[in-house]
Amino acid sequence: MATDTLKSNAPATRPTIFEWFLPVPAMCFAGLLVTDIVYWRTADMMWADFSAWLVTAGVIMGLLVFLAGLIDWASGGWRAARRPAWPGVIGYMLVFIVSVFNALIHSRDGWTSVVPTGLILSASAVLLLLVTAAVDRARPRAGS
Structure with a gap:
């Protein structure tokens, strides 16, 4: 009995290391x-402490995402895409830079650690993240 093997010319799509780590920050x-x-609404210092921990964890994990992106780029993981990934890279780098400045603001004591600058930077980072994710998601992947 002869067995036929099916071969596909479409490249295999696999999530990159970058895509695994990106949701954490x-x-x-x-x-x-x-x-x-x-x-901002309660002035309870516990929430400012939570904010400081979250921004610190986000920046540290952002560094790991950056390293994962470098590994993906060096291994050719991004070359399979039809369009360049640079808009997403630039957007995520902007989010990281805003968040580093936000971490410096959140290192202050009391009310000024959050209101108004920390709150504005937090909202800016989330807005940039949403726009970048939408642009990155709209980019066609290999095999699609």
């Missing part, structure tokens, strides 16, 4: 916006 920055808003 994104959730930290989204949670940061929530805790900043709650602190």
Whole structure:
């Protein structure tokens, strides 16, 4: 009995390391916006502490995402895409830069650690993240 093997010319799509790690800092920055808003409304210092921890965790995980992106780029994971990934890379880097400045603002004590600058930076980071994710999602992937 002869067996025929099916071969596909479409490249195999697999999630990159970058895509595995990206949701972690994104959730930290989204949670940061929530805790900043709650602190602004309640002035309970516990929420400012939560914000400081979330922005720190988000920046640290953002560094890991950056390293994962470098690994993906070096291994050719992004070459399979039909369009360049640079709009997403630039957008995520802007989110990271805004968040580093936000971490410096959140290192202050008391009310000024969040209101108004920290809250504005948190909202800006989340807005940039949403726009970048939409642009990155609209980019056709290999095999689609």
